[in-house]
Amino acid sequence: MAFSQEQLPELLLRYFRQQREIFGDGFVLSREKWEVLLHSLERGGPVPAGPIDPKKKAELLHQFYEQIKNCQRCPLGETRINFVFGVGDPDAKLMLIGEAPGKDEDEQGEPFVGRAGQLLNKILKAIQFEREEVYIANILKCRPPNNRDPLPDEVAQCEPYLHRQIEIIQPKLILALGRVAGQTLLKTKTSLANLRGRLHEYRGIPLIVTFHPAALLRNPQFKRPTWYDVQYARKVYDAIMAGRPPETISYPSP
Ligand code: SF4
Incomplete structure (x- = not known):
């Protein structure tokens, strides 16, 4: 029987x-x-093992996408319009992780493309990042009905895909967007208020938690604290890229 390398x-x-x-x-x-x-x-x-050539990362990500794009490991596979893999530079040093696709993302097959996505692009610009130079993904690749929170079993089935993406991209810093992303990645029930403003680690990679852009659209009063969070993320990122310990960076004083 003939089969391709991707099927192996x-x-x-x-x-x-x-x-x-x-x-x-x-x-x-x-x-x-x-x-x-x-x-x-x-x-x-x-x-x-070790650093991966940027071209190889693009190839590995593409192979992985082909391998999982028809996934039906949880019931969300039946109700999705599109499988939302992730988007951005396969060699990104900053990776942004949200919880799951919403309506616009499900329709377009790309994470953070609706109003929340436009706001995210503005936030990135404010800290001198272009959307194209980071990598954006979600914990779940398919939309939960009515945008409800992901269920534990859905996370258990889908999170290994995110692990694999992280292993290939090898980001230097992860920015988790929102309570669900922060709590799921860090395996904690700690409130968003307590997760923000400090440095965490996810599988050995420094991680910072901030608000989800959709929450900012509903609650404009969160914009100021988000500004502090992302300024902090930028400083931590600069420290890491300069080879300085990120733990020495303090959170900006309000
Ligand atoms: S949410 Fe994840 S595990 Fe569930 S069907 Fe979609 S890709 Fe598969």
Whole structure:
């Protein structure tokens, strides 16, 4: 049977799952090693260790997109109009992560394209970033009905895709947009108020949390604190890029 290189992880995954079902956990590998192997294949196999060439990153992201674009791992796959993978520079040093596509994003297949997206572009410009030089993605790739919060099972199914994108892009700083993104990435129930204004870490990458642009449209009083957050993010980013420890950057005083 002929198959493309992109299909290989999926075929291997299917084969190993069948074998494990027939012969049980003890088949060839220990239970722990099975978990590592299946998790790696679910995400498309291992990515190269160490720094990845920017052209290779674009290629890997494209391959990964092709591999998961028809995903039906959770019920949102049935109700989506478009699968919303992510957009931006595959070699971006700053990655922005929201919670899930909304109506406009579902219709257009791109994250942050509606009014909230336009506001996000303005916020980026205010701290001297163009939309094209960052990478923007969501935790979920498909729209939850009526824009409700993602369910734990949807996050469990979809978050490995985001991990893989992060592994390929290798950002130096992540900006989480909104409570749901912050709480989900940091695996915490801490309020947005307590997550903002300090440096966190997500899988070894510095992470800052701020408001979701849609929240700013509904609550203009959040714009000023957001301005402090993004100024802080810019300073942290500059420190990282200059090889200085980001922990030494203090949050701007209101
Ligand atoms: S939300 Fe994620 S896991 Fe669910 S169908 Fe879409 S891509 Fe697949």
